[in-house]
Amino acid sequence: MIFRFFYFCLIILFFISTFINKNNLFNNINSSVEYFNIRFNKDIQTLKKEIDFLYATKQSLPFTNYKIDENIVYFDINGSGVYFKNISSYPNQFDFYNLKEAKDNLNSKFNNSLLYIVYNNIKSFDNKKEIVYSNKFSKAWINKLKNVSLTSNSFKSKRSISRDNTEFSLYNLYTDQIYKKKMFTIIFPEYDYFNNSQRLRALWYFDFNGNFFAKNANLLKDTLHLNVSIIDSEHRVVYSTNKSEVNSISTLDNFYVFPLEKTNYKILVEKENILQLIKIKEVFLIVFILFLIFYINKKDKLKKELSSLKMINKIKSELLLREPLTSLYNRYFLQEEMVFPINNCGIVLLDIDHFKNINDTFGHDKGDHVLKAVSNCIKLVSIGSADAFRWGGEEFLIIFKDTDKENVLNKVNTLQKLIKDLNILDNYKITASFGVIFTDIKDKSSFYSAVSKADKNLYTAKKTGRDKVVAF
Template sequence: MIFKLVYPLLIVLFFISAFINKNNLFNDINLSVDNFNIRFNKDIQILRKEIDFLDVTKKSLPFINYTVDENITYFNINGSGVYFKNITSYPNQFYFYNLKEAKENLNSKFNDSLLFIVYNNIRSLKNDRKVIYTDDFSQTWVKVLQKGSLSFDVFQNRRSISRNNTEFALYNLYTDKAHKKEMFTIIFPEYDYFNNAQKLRALWYFDFDPKFFAKNTDRLKEILGLNACIIDGEYNVVYSTNEQQSKRIVDINNFYSFPLEKTNYRILIEKEGLFQLIKVKEIFLLTFILFLIFYINKKEKLKKELHSLKMLNKIKSELLLREPLTALYNRYFLQEEMSFPIKNCGVVLLDIDHFKNINDSFGHDKGDHVLKAVSNSIKLVSIGNADAFRWGGEEFLIIFKDISKIDLLNKVNTLQMLIRNLDIIDNHKITASFGVIYTDIDDKDTFYSAVSKADENLYTAKKTGRDKVVAF
């Protein structure tokens, strides 16, 4: 019965443990996502500090070998473009920012994520004169700058440009008009106000491939044991720890969803399964308990089977040791079970008088009834410390143990009266003759010697008239 109660209790404990672990896991997820955002912001701040390297590259160069195209004056310095707009007189020299060197410095840490740098040096001169530097010397910039300045109009998706001078903006599906390229980008814009107009002062333009997110996203999976991915605002997967993940998330409800700070990207963490909530130690403990219950249950079952087997063997043994008709012991009991010595022993050998005549006159069925009735009478007087045998035919043996002579004779006289009073055959009285010996029995030899003496007394009782007790 106890095992029927234990199994439901284990199931309840299983689900309680899963519930507790789910709460702990969710707390771990929140903490891990917070750390993800902290590390992400730290990476961005490192990037921003490295951008300051640009000022170190500033050097004074002569103003030579330039080309004029309408209101744009431009020239190439080692692959970098320098563009002057709306200038009427040319300086002898100017400050040049080595964008190539800055880019190489940044690329060493950010996996070639930097596509190009554009820096706009605004001068408070008439006609909004300014100089623009870019690490990409191209006629494309000439065409762009002829139509306007380095401002919002350069970008097709204006939301890609943050108006906050101190923060970055991370957006997706952003196309710049200069290169006509759609990409995921992180930009660090800075603005100045000139003639009440907001102008983009400087732009560091990065296209981050999945490697940029891989380090921190993989760490999420390592800590939580759950797959994680980064998606953009259109639910497109930018990076996933699950190689089988589709390129677009269809149902975001299958994930825990968290914002990636200051971006329209999101961090998704797959929801755990039930068995993911069960820790190794709990599985071990539950397995151990189940094994222990199984072992105890098996042990109890074996114990019951053993008990049943013992009972069965006992029954078989009893059947083997007893005579079938009367259920009294047989001579095999004497060989296997009788123990010696026996002190103060009463040996009683009795024989049913004229039993052959009963069988001949009334049939063997009546004879069997007489044998059973006499054996039942013997059982009544031998209750306690005595063993009763069907010694053979109509002859019975009773061994009384640790009994006085007086009690022995009383038992025998009582048995004689019980047999006399048996009413089995109409108009026929049943009697028995008794031979009694009182002695100590040390072993089987003295036992058989005592039985022999009792048999002599029985013979005397039968010879002198039957229905008698000849003792000692």
């Protein structure tokens, strides 16, 4: 007894120790994710500085060689597009940002993660006048901007954009309406004041692929030795250190979930498995527990041997209740084990047709083979819902309990077909006759009375041609 108590204490100690390790790991995860957000904010500030650099590289270009298509004025400068929408008067020149150069410069700093740049110079919210600069000129943009404002079509959420130019918002709600690219967008708003009211002057859209997160996510994985994923608000995977990760995550149960600051994205850290929580001291505990288990098992072996003797006696007792040829219950089971009353009981008595002819024609070995085959059919229809007996010779009894008439007849019809489908004697069809009644049985006396009624139905079935079911 003392060993079992000691064994139990060691197990508790093991779980306490692993719980402490888990708590320490979770604290480490929290601090590491905090550093992730700090590094991410530094990357964003670097991006903001690059935007400031764009202002220093702008050029004054003459406003010539443009085309007009309904409410859109557009032209192509070295593969970069400039589009004017709903503008009634035009300057002689305008400021054009060299977006291709800016894109190459940004990609050199952000792991080639920048895919697309769109810059909106918004003149007014009321009439939605705007100038759109894009690093990829496309006439498809012209057709899109005829009817749709890029700004109003970009935001599917009413969440406000920060009015502090040093801040940013990161959304997955912007969709490239022309190329249908599934990207996420970092938005830098710019504001100025006009007639004592604040006006949105411009928005910068930077569409990235998942590589933007690669450096910080891999650093987090190297620290924690756990896979890290970044997902958007719709649980789509933007980046994952687990290369086998699916495109979207249906449940977050297997992850620790943290917000990505100032965004609607989340940082997922996979939950650890038990092996990652086991240290040296836990290994010693496991070894000692295994040794103790071996000792206790050795001690219990004698007890098991004694109990096996009891099991053997129980098996012998079970054998007494079964008829040896078919393994169905015998009448001794009825005397010793049957419990009364039995309500909604179906009594089925069946007899193999012309069994004496089978023995005389094919021999008693074949006759025994037929008895086993029929008993196997009976087991198929009675398992779990009935008690089946070899009642004597080629006669069998089935007691269906807590059932209804329709179910009993269905079982009997199935059994009749199973027996007829037996193909174990050459050029001979095996059939059986059935007598069935449905009643409530109060005690052993009413049981034998019910069997007698079933036997009369069986006699009728045999007398009127055999291979029949006479019921109720």
